[in-house]
Every structure is written in C-alpha cells, then in structure tokens.
Amino acid sequence: MDHYFEEEEFNTQFNGHTLRRIAAQAKPHWRGVAGFVVLIALVSLNDSVFTYLSKLIIDEGILAGDRARLNQLFIIYGSLALVQAAAIFGFIYLAGQLGERIQYELRRKMFNHLQSLSLSYYSKTPIGWIMSRVTSDSARISELITWGLIDSSWAVFNLSTALIFMIWINWQLALIMAVVMPAIVIIASIFKRQILVQFRRARKLNSKLTGAYNENITGVRVVKALTREEKNLEEFDGQATSLYHAAFRAAWLSALFLPIVQLVGAVGLGAIVWYGGWQIEIGAMSIGSLQAFMGYLTFMLFPIQELARVYAEMQNSIASAERIFSLIDAEPEVVDRSYAFDPQTVKGDIHFDHVDFFYDEKKPVLIDFNLRVKQGETIALVGPTGGGKSTIVNLICRFYEPQRGVIRIGGTDYTSFTLESIQSRIGMVLQSPHLFSGAIRDNIRYGRLDATDAEIEAAAQLAHAHEFITAMPKGYDEEVGEGGNLLSVGQKQLISLARAVLSRPEIFIMDEATSSVDTLTEALIQQGMETLMHGRTSFIIAHRLSTIKKADRILVIEGGRITESGSHQELIRQQGHYYSLYTKQFQAEAPHEIDQLFEAKPQPTAEVR
Ligand SMILES: Nc1ncnc2c1ncn2[C@@H]1O[C@H](COP(=O)(O)OP(=O)(O)OP(=O)(O)O)[C@@H](O)[C@H]1O
Ligand SMILES: [Mg+2]
Known part of the structure; x- marks a missing residue:
C-alpha cells in the first residue's frame, strides 16, 4: 500500500467495475443524461435528413425543373435548421450543467473524505498527488461522463442513421461502404491507441517535472542556501528533454492520423463514384442519390474519428477514475469503534x-x-x-x-x-503550528467556533498573544497568509496557544518550536503555557530550561x-x-x-x- 500513489500501478484497460462506478456518479442525474441523449439523437436524425433533402433538391427540384417542389424543400430545410440549432443549444447546455455538477460532487466527496483520513495517510501520500486527484482527475471524469457520452452517442446515432438512409437509397452501394467503414474504424483505433501511449508517457514525465518544479519552488531557500541550482538545473534538463521527445512523438502520430483516415475515406469515395457513375449511366440510380451518398460518406468519417478519440480518452478517464476511487476508498486507519462512546470528560x-x-x-x-x-x-x-x-x-x-x-x-x-x-478536549500547540489563511481572529476562533470576539481577545490575553496582535496594523483582523506564512514561528505558536486556551482543553500538549524565538516572545509563550497548564495534565516537549x-x-x-x-x-x-x-x-x-x-x-x- 506504500506506493499506491504511483500512476504505474493503475490499470488503464477497460474495467467493468470502474465503469460501473463512473456510471453511478451520473445516475442521480439520469434525467439530464437522458435529455441530452434524446437531443443528440434528434440532431443526428436531422443531419441525415439534410443530406437526404439534398438528394431531393437535385433530383426532384433542380433536375426535374419543378419550382414549387424546390420552394417546398427549402422551407422544410429551413425549419429543420431551426430545430437543429435549438437541439444543439439544448444538449450543450445540459451537458455543461451536468459536467459542473458531477465535478462539484466528486470534489466535495474527496474533500470530505480527506478530512476523515488519519495522519498516516498524509505521511504516506504526497500532497501533489492528492491535489491532482481533486483538480485534474475530477475534471477528466466529468468530461468523460458528459462530452464522452455526447461524442459517442452522437457518433453511434450518426453512423446508424446514415447507414439506414444509404441502404434505403441504394443497398449495393451501401454494401461497398460496409467494407470501407470497418477498415477506417480499425485503422483509427490502432492509431489512437498508439497516440495515447505516447501521450501517457508524456504526461507521466510531465508530472515528474511538475514534482521537480514543486520541490524546487517550495524548497527555494534551501536550494539557494546549498547552492544546488547548478545540479538541479541539470536534473531538470534531463527530464525536460525526455518530455520533449515523448511529446514530439505524440504530436507526430497525431499529425499522421487525420491524413490516413482521409486517404482511406478517399478510396471509399472513389469506389462509390466509380460504381455510382456506372449505375447512373445504366439508369439504375439518380444523380441526387450519388450526391447524397458522397455526403453520407464524408458525414460518417467524422463520427468514426470521434469514436476513436472517445475510446482513447475513455481509457485515460478510467485511469483517472481509478485514482479518485482509490482516494475515496482509502480507509482512515484510526476510526471510531462501533461501541465507542463520549466519556464527557478525559480528565x-x-x-x-x-x-x-x-x-x-x-x-x-x-x-x-x-x-x-x-x-x-x-x-x-x-x-x-x-x-x-x-x-x-x-x-x-x-x-x-x-x-x-x-x-x-x-x-x-x-x-x-x-x-x-x-x-x-485536548489543546495542542504543535512543533510547526498550522494557521489557515484568514484573519488572526478567525484562526483563534478555530478553538471554539461559537466563541465571541470578547472571548477570543480574553483567550489571546491569557496566552499572552494579545500584545503582539494589537501591535499589528490591523490587530485581530490582520491576515496571516497561507499556512500563516506572514507570521514568525513564535507568533504562530502564540496564536495556537490562544486557540488552545479558547478551547478550554482538559489535556494540554505542546511541542515547543526549536527554532529560535526572541527572548521576549519566548517569555510570552512561557507565561501563556503556564496559564494553560494550570490544573491540566500537560505534556510539553521542552527545549527551554524554564x-x-x-x-x-x-x-x-x-x-x-x-x-x-x-x-x-x-x-x-x-x-x-x-x-x-x-x-x-x-x-x-x-x-x-x-x-x-x-x-x-x-x-x-x-x-x-
Ligand atoms: N510520519 C512518520 N512516518 C514514518 N516515520 C516517522 C514519522 N514520524 C516520525 N517517524 C519516525 O519515528 C521516530 C520518532 O520520531 P519523533 O517525531 O517521535 O521524534 P522526536 O523525538 O519528536 O524528534 P524531534 O525532537 O526531532 O522532534 C523517528 O525515527 C522518525 O523517523
Ligand atoms: Mg518532534
């Protein structure tokens, strides 16, 4: 379980179990999902009808020289276009909404779960790993559920309606398509897989690089102090070069993909024109039908590419999902027993x-x-x-x-x-006290959320933090910065002390800061601690003689x-x-x-x- 945060451990093949769990995320929103699938079906049907209309326009309007029929067909075409616009707006809107909801729910679930996990999880799992689960992986899942579903249902509907119309117009020609299309599908999937492998390599290298950035930025003081810049740059350079190569290969394959699909498509088109031309010559087929057929063919190429893309991305999203689920499934190691009770006091x-x-x-x-x-x-x-x-x-x-x-x-x-x-019931001041970004007042209030401002100030006074707080320009409303980094360690400890005082603990624990605190602050901390230790069982990890x-x-x-x-x-x-x-x-x-x-x-x- 030690290295479960490493990406390699995750299966990127289709995994029924994971897919079911992803589907479960969408289940509460089935109405929205059904809504946009119906709209997409409508859009696909319309697309096929448009192409069919073009056949009618040519055969029954233009070639037959029938003005009235032509007008009639234009009106049908125009009204369908309006319906189409409304349907497209509808499904994009619904999908966007659904995506945001799913992402919000996943993030909320993870946040909640992260709060319940024991410290042991955090000492084993890098923060960066957790952060990318919460940000990029949750986004990827919501994309899979929305855009993945849109693209694949759109592709399936498009392909099947186009095929039905083609069989209806001329089944022999449709048979030629039945040979060409699977070839395109196979080539497209093989390519996408390869592209994906390269992209995955690139991403893995990228996350390594991000890690290196992260370490260097957070440790910038140490890096400078140890004059490690030269050495770090060398390491960074090596990683950046491998990333460049992997990304280059991925780009090269991607660039090749489209021309190849179009080439195969062109061969299919050639076969249709050749056979169709002959059919027209012997009078077995109309010009409009051939035109419509070519329309359907180009019309089918796009969904096939989309399907290949969705398939490739789906594997990615499944890997994302597995990582998210591994986070959500991580059991806190310290949990309440079923028989646990509140003793009312831990004295x-x-x-x-x-x-x-x-x-x-x-x-x-x-x-x-x-x-x-x-x-x-x-x-x-x-x-x-x-x-x-x-x-x-x-x-x-x-x-x-x-x-x-x-x-x-x-x-x-x-x-x-x-x-x-x-x-x-335990008040603690830790070795490296943590404050949350926000005002000093709110940080002290963490000790007891319903405390009044007067109680907060009284606690700060007892902890001997009041003096330094009131000496700051905004006093209790002074912002402490992320993690309290705008304050010194001594000041952070004083605020933590005030927080502990406010919580009226029964046991007091203090892990004294080893970093040198000025003599005045040290004396203040000492006095504050004495106030708090009075009558309480206290454990002080002490460095100070006093x-x-x-x-x-x-x-x-x-x-x-x-x-x-x-x-x-x-x-x-x-x-x-x-x-x-x-x-x-x-x-x-x-x-x-x-x-x-x-x-x-x-x-x-x-x-x-
Ligand atoms: N989260 C952790 N995961 C794994 N090992 C740990 C962890 N925390 C502490 N240890 C190990 O447990 C041992 C005791 O560490 P502990 O933090 O209790 O020492 P300490 O007496 O508080 O030291 P210090 O005076 O430096 O604060 C050390 O060998 C340390 O490497
Ligand atoms: Mg320690």
Whole structure:
C-alpha cells in the first residue's frame, strides 16, 4: 500500500467495475443524461435528413425543373435548421450543467473524505498527488461522463442513421461502404491507441517535472542556501528533454492520423463514384442519390474519428477514475469503534500500558512503552531528535493508535471513546503550528467556533498573544497568509496557544518550536503555557530550561524508551544523559544555575513504570 500513489500501478484497460462506478456518479442525474441523449439523437436524425433533402433538391427540384417542389424543400430545410440549432443549444447546455455538477460532487466527496483520513495517510501520500486527484482527475471524469457520452452517442446515432438512409437509397452501394467503414474504424483505433501511449508517457514525465518544479519552488531557500541550482538545473534538463521527445512523438502520430483516415475515406469515395457513375449511366440510380451518398460518406468519417478519440480518452478517464476511487476508498486507519462512546470528560490518569508503535513496520518506534501520568501532572519530554517525543503525543491525541498494548485515560482503554470526544478536549500547540489563511481572529476562533470576539481577545490575553496582535496594523483582523506564512514561528505558536486556551482543553500538549524565538516572545509563550497548564495534565516537549524546570516530571526519551525520569534536580544529580544533554545548553543559557543545582535538596523520585 506504500506506493499506491504511483500512476504505474493503475490499470488503464477497460474495467467493468470502474465503469460501473463512473456510471453511478451520473445516475442521480439520469434525467439530464437522458435529455441530452434524446437531443443528440434528434440532431443526428436531422443531419441525415439534410443530406437526404439534398438528394431531393437535385433530383426532384433542380433536375426535374419543378419550382414549387424546390420552394417546398427549402422551407422544410429551413425549419429543420431551426430545430437543429435549438437541439444543439439544448444538449450543450445540459451537458455543461451536468459536467459542473458531477465535478462539484466528486470534489466535495474527496474533500470530505480527506478530512476523515488519519495522519498516516498524509505521511504516506504526497500532497501533489492528492491535489491532482481533486483538480485534474475530477475534471477528466466529468468530461468523460458528459462530452464522452455526447461524442459517442452522437457518433453511434450518426453512423446508424446514415447507414439506414444509404441502404434505403441504394443497398449495393451501401454494401461497398460496409467494407470501407470497418477498415477506417480499425485503422483509427490502432492509431489512437498508439497516440495515447505516447501521450501517457508524456504526461507521466510531465508530472515528474511538475514534482521537480514543486520541490524546487517550495524548497527555494534551501536550494539557494546549498547552492544546488547548478545540479538541479541539470536534473531538470534531463527530464525536460525526455518530455520533449515523448511529446514530439505524440504530436507526430497525431499529425499522421487525420491524413490516413482521409486517404482511406478517399478510396471509399472513389469506389462509390466509380460504381455510382456506372449505375447512373445504366439508369439504375439518380444523380441526387450519388450526391447524397458522397455526403453520407464524408458525414460518417467524422463520427468514426470521434469514436476513436472517445475510446482513447475513455481509457485515460478510467485511469483517472481509478485514482479518485482509490482516494475515496482509502480507509482512515484510526476510526471510531462501533461501541465507542463520549466519556464527557478525559480528565484522569493517562496510562501507556505495554505499548508498541511503528509508522513503518520495519522501523519500530516504541517497544513495550510504559508510562503513568497523574491527572494534573506536567510532564516535560526531552531527548535527542528522532527519539520518539512527538510520537508519544501523537498517540495521546490518537492521531495514531498503538499496534499493541493499551493507552488508558481514567482507567478506560481510549479506543472505546470516540475520536471526537478525545480530540476536542485536548489543546495542542504543535512543533510547526498550522494557521489557515484568514484573519488572526478567525484562526483563534478555530478553538471554539461559537466563541465571541470578547472571548477570543480574553483567550489571546491569557496566552499572552494579545500584545503582539494589537501591535499589528490591523490587530485581530490582520491576515496571516497561507499556512500563516506572514507570521514568525513564535507568533504562530502564540496564536495556537490562544486557540488552545479558547478551547478550554482538559489535556494540554505542546511541542515547543526549536527554532529560535526572541527572548521576549519566548517569555510570552512561557507565561501563556503556564496559564494553560494550570490544573491540566500537560505534556510539553521542552527545549527551554524554564519549561523543563517547572515540570513535575522530566522524561528523557531516547530510541523510543524512557531512559531517565525525575525532577530537574534529580536528573542533574544522576549525572546521566539528561545531565550531559543539557549542561551545555544550560551553561549557555544560565551558567549560574548549574552550581545551584548541586546544592539543592534531594526530592522523592516520581513513579514510573
Ligand atoms: N510520519 C512518520 N512516518 C514514518 N516515520 C516517522 C514519522 N514520524 C516520525 N517517524 C519516525 O519515528 C521516530 C520518532 O520520531 P519523533 O517525531 O517521535 O521524534 P522526536 O523525538 O519528536 O524528534 P524531534 O525532537 O526531532 O522532534 C523517528 O525515527 C522518525 O523517523
Ligand atoms: Mg518532534
């Protein structure tokens, strides 16, 4: 399942199951579909009648010199043209409307589903992949349902009405057509297939190239900092050249397609003129009939090309559909159990009981992890990068669930609670806080949607975010930019803190930003956190000396295990990992404190199991 986002994995052959699912998308709109199919049938019938009228005009009007008949035929021709115009307008309008609806529904369905998926899906699936499902693939499916259906039904109706009229006029000539037409169909389909293969190659290369663009643009700072421009350009050049070649081959084949179809058509036309001319000579056929026949032949060439095109595009759309369905079918890994309930509160001790956890089966992160945290306790998690600190809080938030063992909240396995009941009662400030584009005020309101402006400002004040917000030109109405990129990391954390305060959480989690925050902001964050931690079970992934010192208990997490546990003084006295990890930092931050620590009195060891 790891690489399911790669295009190669998708079957591009006709797949009945997928076709049925695509049809199911159109099913609620069957009235619209039936409407435009009927209109298209009308258009095709009219087209055939026009050609037949031309026969009558020649034979019964012009050649017979019958003025009255000619006038009559012109009136019929004119009124049919009006009906034709109205029918064409009708089906294009209906199809456009249907296409938009289907696209809207697909996008809505995907958006909804994406929100329900667990974090594990996002860590495995590139965002770019998801974005092209939502944009280009949904457009392609709606095109298949509308224009694919229009073109193919139009082609089928056109071919069959033309054939009926031809048999009616002269069945022997129609027989010649019956030989020529299949030849064109076969050649056209073979060609289209080849063209498609080339186009698909080009598209695959194109998406690789887009990926390269994407990485380079989003990582532009790093690229510049590492002076990778030269090397990246080389790689880019290689990919762009292959794309050029694939696109060139596709264009070459496409250019060849039309002349060949027309050549075969011309051979058919020659056969008709030759046979028809002889028939006219012996008096077995009228000039108008021959004219109509040639009309029908050219008239049939176009739908055949259309059919070949629709067939080719349909395979593409089916691949699109399979990708969309794979997204819609992706099951969230963390789901509510059928018996899940809302405990009304998640206050209580938190207990990791023999927990095993991995993101990737081959790389266990936590093995037999045990931890008991008392209600109201403040836990500081420290340790080397990649040790498992964020993983522990991810598990508490139930973004992921343990593969083995149990996490209990207040003595109950937390998988018997609904996800919403847990997550809505946890306030979190993440390592790289995410803000949504919009005003600061609305970003804080995310904590509790029904909060009033006064409550929002009160929360910001408690979080000590109020000062910096009011110092901005538009205050609470200041726009934060996409992902909050107009603010500094420290400011984003302060806003996330305010958001957490507003949500009045029962458990508070903070993954401190490691990036340097100025001393003033740092002090503000510290004060805001203290407000929030008061009386709440809190897990702080701490880098700051001040936070760590105030914690009830410090856990050193290394390689997914608790290697040391105790208060600041205790751990310093043990002179273990914590001591060596932090003496350097402490010396830099507050050198005098090291000496004080050794003079501190011994304290009882906190319980760990
Ligand atoms: N989404 C993920 N998918 C796969 N592996 C992951 C994922 N997140 C973390 N890991 C792996 O799990 C291990 C623990 O990572 P974790 O993020 O918990 O570390 P951390 O202690 O928070 O580190 P840091 O101090 O750098 O934030 C690491 O080996 C990491 O590579
Ligand atoms: Mg982390």
